[in-house]
């Protein structure tokens with residue numbers, strides 16, 4: 001870790017221009033880890049790194065500290081080039097979207113990530129799949145080096161943990177709580193930070209609640225399927241995580257599926273399971289993911305995908 005951090009410090013110190021990005025369609029961990037790193041570089045190296053994103057930033061992240069510093073890639077100056085590129089929480093190369101060309105053009109790439117990836121993009125990699133959030137890897141580095149931090153950095157690291165653990169529901173080890181305890185001691189106010197995230201548009205919440213109230217139930221109530229038609233999909237803003245979570249709270253429901261009609265004949269499917277792995281079902285639709293939380297995008301009609309999903313669960 002120390003040797004790698006020394007390389008990190010040297011590369012940041014010598015870079016003339018630095019960019020930082022997460023995966024396309026940012027989530028809380030990707031955005032907040034990127035902004036935290038930007039502020040660390042500013043405070044400790046006196047340099048301005050540019051946070052660049054592709055895709056959408058959900059409205060619930062609008063009020064996170066320094067949000068206005070993140071630049072949509074199309075708003076960059078023409079011929080923008082960065083000699084040092086830092087990737088955070090990016091997943092795999094195919095999740096980079098349009099920023100991949102800037103990453104490829106950089107002289108050196110550093111990555112911080114907690115996703116499984118067998119094709120690392122970085123020349124210097126701080127990857128740890130055990131971490132609940134990428135921001136925890138950055139927090140480790142802060143403490144090893146003794147980097148100066150401020151309230152924004154503390155809040156951003158905690159926000160990344162809060163969002164990636166679903167408000168601490170998906171915590172896998174005590175590491176998260178140790179980091180969270182230190183962040184609270186450093187001034188992070190969890191109630192305030194969760195309130196920052198309560199910032200969705202009304203139309204989004206109405207679409208989410210409609211999908212829940214119109215959900216269908218199969219296999220004696222063990223399988224719930226919610227559907228979002230294209231006209232509502234535009235109002236969704238994000239992945240509809242709360243639809244899956246609400247249906248999963250119902251007594252007896254073991255599996256929840258959310259069908260999202262991105263456009264005609266292009267259907268996003270999210271699969272959730274309480275216990276039995278469903279990643280193979282996602283794979284049978286050309287997708288993948290974690291054992292109990294997976295997804296796919298399928299070129300087919302909504303009705304056909306709906307029927308294929310019910311078939312895929314037969315015998316479960």
Ligand SMILES: [Mn+2]
Pocket residue numbers: 029030089114132133134164
């Ligand atoms: Mn993450």
